[in-house]
Amino acid sequence: MTNPADDTDARCYALVPCAGIGERAGAGGPKQYRQVAGRSVVARTLAALAHVPRIERTLVVLAADDRGFAISAPDFAGWAERCGGATRAASVAAGLSALADHGVRARDWVLVHDAARCLVRAAAVDRLIDACLVDPIGGLLALPLSDTLKQAGEGERVAATLDRQGKWIAQTPQMFRLGLLRQALARAGPGITDEASAVEALGHAPRLVLGEPDNFKLTWPADFAFAERLLKESS
Ligand code: CTP
Ligand code: MG
Numbered sequence: 016m017t018n019p020a021d022d023t024d025a026r027c028y029a030l031v032p033c034a035g036i037g038e039r040a041g042a043g044g045p046k047q048y049r050q051v052a053g054r055s056v057v058a059r060t061l062a063a064l065a066h067v068p069r070i071e072r073t074l075v076v077l078a079a080d081d082r083g084f085a086i087s088a089p090d091f092a093g094w095a096e097r098c099g100g101a102t103r104a105a106s107v108a109a110g111l112s113a114l115a116d117h118g119v120r121a122r123d124w125v126l127v128h129d130a131a132r133c134l135v136r137a138a139a140v141d142r143l144i145d146a147c148l149v150d151p152i153g154g155l156l157a158l159p160l161s162d163t164l165k166q167a168g169e170g171e172r173v174a175a176t177l178d179r180q181g182k183w184i185a186q187t188p189q190m191f192r193l194g195l196l197r198q199a200l201a202r203a204g205p206g207i208t209d210e211a212s213a214v215e216a217l218g219h220a221p222r223l224v225l226g227e228p229d230n231f232k233l234t235w236p237a238d239f240a241f242a243e244r245l246l247k248e249s250s
Contacts, residue, residue: 028071029126030074030127066137079098121194147191152191155210157184158225164182202217
């Protein structure tokens with residue numbers, strides 16, 4: 016683990032995986048390039064991160080054959096790399112290597128944030144940074160589970176009711192040091208769906224920092240109309 020004494024100059028960077036195909040959204044193209052209330056999903060996500068002064072710079076991970084980013088986020092001033100992989104974890108791992116190539120150091124912090132979470136607010140990201148900068152491991156935005164949790168069985172019937180006590184829904188950003196995260200993802204392999212689970216597999220306990228319901232991941236077709244409604248109500 017890093018000695019906190021070496022740590023006073025650690026900087027924060029954002030890494031945005033943006034190389035998915037959006038299969039569950041069923042839009043016939045990557046969901047991060049769809050318009051929501053007049054602006055693309057990814058442009059909204061990057062604008063929100065740009066409102067966090069402690070983030071030095073953002074790196075976006077694109078698919079090798081990406082054709083949507085340049086027109087969807089024409090004002091983006093950070094690093095965009097065509098190093099996306101077959102899974103989200105592979106895209107994030109490639110993005111971490113690209114950050115290292117750009118001179119980001121092992122002790123610097125990386126906030127990994129889904130391109131598809133475009134309603135994230137700078138205040139929540141600031142809360143995560145405040146909590147993690149003083150933490151030896153790092154952490155993630157998350158929400159305590161409020162609904163009762165069901166295990167589905169055959170034919171979409173309930174097989175069991177699970178105990179919701181102490182359960183949280185993981186969001187992003189997830190904030191860890193570049194060095195720890197590279198080591199964790201290399202060990203965990205391409206199948207994991209968030210950074211924290213890779214860090215947990217090394218025996219660490221990431222900090223849970225209270226997120227916000229609006230910071231949901233646009234995943235299903237109905238999520239786009241819902242996001243649009245929230246954005247119109249808040250404008
Ligand atoms: N992502 C990525 N590389 C992949 C898969 C996903 O960079 N190979 C990114 C997506 O672009 C998205 C984020 O990871 O911003 C979260 O993933 P998810 O919501 O699962 O997006 P998709 O994989 O695109 O959607 P689906 O699983 O429905 O196909
Ligand atoms: Mg996916």
